[in-house]
Amino acid sequence: MKGKVQTEYGQIIIDEEVIAKYAGMNAVECFGIVGMASVNVKDGLVRLLKRDNITKGVTVRLNDNKISIDFHIIVVYGVSIATVTENLIENVKYKVESLTDMEVEHINIYVEGVRIVD
Numbered sequence: 001m002k003g004k005v006q007t008e009y010g011q012i013i014i015d016e017e018v019i020a021k022y023a024g025m026n027a028v029e030c031f032g033i034v035g036m037a038s039v040n041v042k043d044g045l046v047r048l049l050k051r052d053n054i055t056k057g058v059t060v061r062l063n064d065n066k067i068s069i070d071f072h073i074i075v076v077y078g079v080s081i082a083t084v085t086e087n088l089i090e091n092v093k094y095k096v097e098s099l100t101d102m103e104v105e106h107i108n109i110y111v112e113g114v115r116i117v118d
Contacts, residue, residue, distance in 0.1 A: 002014060002015050002016065002062065003015075003016075003019070003062050003065055003067070003100055003102050004065060005065075005100065005101050005102065014100055014102075016060040016061070016062060017055060017060075019060045019062075019067060019069075019096060019099075019100060020055040020058040020059070020060040020069075021054065021055050021058075022095070022096065022099055023058055023060065023069050023071075023092050023095075023096050024036055024054035024055055024057060024058040024071075025054060026091060026092050026095045026096075027058070027071055027073065027088055027091075027092055028054065029091075030084065030087050030088045030091055030092075031079075031084065031087060032075055032076050032079040032080075032083070032084035032087070033073050033074070033075055033076070033084060033088065034073075034074040034075060034076055034115045034117060035054075035057075035073070035074055036053075036054050036056070036057025036058060036071070036072060036073060036074075037057050037072040037073060037074050037110075037112035037113060038053070038056045038057055038072070057071065057072045057073065058070070058071055058072075062102075063105075065102045065103070066102065066103050066104075066105040067096060067100070067102055067103065067104045067105060068104075068105055068106040068107075068108075069092065069096070069104065069106070069107050069108070070107075070108045070109075070110065071088065071092075071107070071108070071109045071110065072110045072112050073088070073109060073110070073111055073112065074111075074112055074113040074114065074115055075111055075113075075114055075115075076114070076115065076116075076117050077114045077115060077116045077117070081111055085109045085111075088107075088109065089107045089109070092104075092107060093107060
């Protein structure tokens, strides 16, 4: 499904992949987040994604121009997960709503791992 924004000049259609990439890039800039995670359900393995594959750790769903986002993240060891996720939600919600002019209805965060950062 694609998001639609009506303007006085016509319609703007935004693909879910664009929103996922933008949300993922903003998420990894938040303090305490090492990066996005890819989960292999079959093996139960979690791996850190490189910046090129950032959208594999982000799932975007659009329903009546309302956005729901799922993040699979890896956090820095020793930080407050509650604080990091609260910061991620506020930051991404504001930036995605500013970019798309659509409401972010839900943000779900799955902490898949913890890493020690040098």
